Amino acid sequence: MSIDTATQARHLxxxxxxxxxxxxxxxMPGFPFGSVVPxxxxxxxxxxILISRIAQHTHNLKLDPKCSLLxxxxxxxxxxxxxxxxVLAEAHKLEGDAVAxxxxxxxRYFPDSRNYHSAHDFDFWVLKxxxxxxIGGFGAIHWLDDLTQANPFAETTEAxxxxxxxxxxxxxxxxxxxxxxxxTTPPARMAGVDSEGLHLRIGQGLYWLPFAEPCNTPIQVxxxxxxxxxxxxxxxxEVQAG
Numbered sequence: 001m002s003i004d005t006a007t008q009a010r011h012l013x014x015x016x017x018x019x020x021x022x023x024x025x026x027x028m029p030g031f032p033f034g035s036v037v038p039x040x041x042x043x044x045x046x047x048x049i050l051i052s053r054i055a056q057h058t059h060n061l062k063l064d065p066k067c068s069l070l071x072x073x074x075x076x077x078x079x080x081x082x083x084x085x086x087v088l089a090e091a092h093k094l095e096g097d098a099v100a101x102x103x104x105x106x107x108r109y110f111p112d113s114r115n116y117h118s119a120h121d122f123d124f125w126v127l128k129x130x131x132x133x134x135i136g137g138f139g140a141i142h143w144l145d146d147l148t149q150a151n152p153f154a155e156t157t158e159a160x161x162x163x164x165x166x167x168x169x170x171x172x173x174x175x176x177x178x179x180x181x182x183x184t185t186p187p188a189r190m191a192g193v194d195s196e197g198l199h200l201r202i203g204q205g206l207y208w209l210p211f212a213e214p215c216n217t218p219i220q221v222x223x224x225x226x227x228x229x230x231x232x233x234x235x236x237x238e239v240q241a242g
Contacts, residue, residue, distance in 0.1 A: 006147050007196075009134035012071060012083050013147075014041065014197065017109065017206040019071040021049070023060035033060055039069070039127075040109040040192070040199075040206075043154030046126050047087060048102055050113055053121040061125065065091045069127055085134045089127035099124055101155065108162060108191045109199065109206060151194045152216055158193050161221065165190045172229040176200065179234040182207055193221060209234060 003011070018038045025033040035057045042048040047069055051058050061067060072084035094102055102124045107114045116122060132144040153161065165173060166189050176198075177188045183202050192199040197210040212235040215221045228234065 005134065005136065005140075005142050006144055008083065008136055009085050009132060009142075009144055010045075010147055010149060011196070011208075011210065012073065012085050012134075013047070013087070014194070014199075014208045015073075016071040019047075019069045021057055022068045022070070023057045024064040024066065025056075026059050026063045027056070033057060037069075038110055040106060041151070041194075042102060042105065042126055044126075044150050045148040045194075046128055047089070048106060049125050049127065050106055050110075050117060050122050051125060053123060058123070061091045061093075067091050067127065081137055083134070083136050085132060087127060087129050088131045088133070089129045091125045091127050094124040094126060102126070104159065105154070105192070108159075109201065111201075149195070151192075153193055153195070153218065153221070157218060161193050161218065162190045165225070169225075169229075172225065173200065175229055176209060176234070177202070179228070179231060180207065180209055198225075 017040060018036060020034050021037045022032045022034045025031045033056060035055070037049050037051065037057075039047045039049050067089055069087040069089065070084065071087075072079065073082040076082040103114075103117065106124065113122075129148055132147045134142045134144055134147075136142070151158065170187065173188050173190060174184075177184055177200065182188065182200070183205070186203050188200045188202045190198060191201040191206065195214050195216055197208055200207045200209065211221075211224045213224075215224050
């Protein structure tokens with residue numbers, strides 16, 4: 001299945017779940033400051049991070065919200081021959097009701113974060129993309145302005161589908177793991193669903209598995225999951241290492 005450049009870049013952002021956050025250094029003005037952060041995408045399809053109030057990158061963002069997030073395909077011997085994406089963004093700290101919504105989604109992806117978020121001074125920040133730089137390999141270099149895609153199932157619909165699959169369809173999830181050639185222990189749990197695929201969590205690793213065709217309604221997702229539960233292979237799968 002041939003996909004356009006913007007879709008390739010978005011799929012890389014979905015396949016990964018950790019990147020290098022670069023901010024403008026407060027302690028060393030004029031120098032960039034890089035740090036590794038885990039992330040998932042929020043309901044609007046924007047990177048969502050949870051960072052400590054005492055962290056250097058938090059102090060930097062409070063002074064200047066302009067930042068970038070670099071993600072790349074892992075596991076390749078030649079890093080210049082594989083995809084990488086730089087998201088140029090402005091960081092915004094979430095406040096009020098937006099925190100609870102972000103937390104519910106983030107906890108599914110990173111369950112351990114529930115403990116240190118409640119026990120320590122951590123805040124949710126969303127990275128609002130301004131532009132993207134995607135390199136798909138040698139010579140495949142693109143500036144992309146329109147990449148972000150909202151999740152049509154975010155909030156209660158997605159949470160309901162995830163809860164239902166984890167509670168009632170463990171065998172189907174195990175079959176997805178087998179089809180994708182993923183680690184079989186510990187048992188996988190579904191973390192999220194978007195129009196283009198699903199996220200499975202296995203231990204500390206996250207894996208995004210694409211649907212054969214985009215699904216824009218819960219019924220289409222159900223049909224795709226049922227079909228995959230009986231499939232002998234996952235169509236067009238390229239799995240990002242966990």
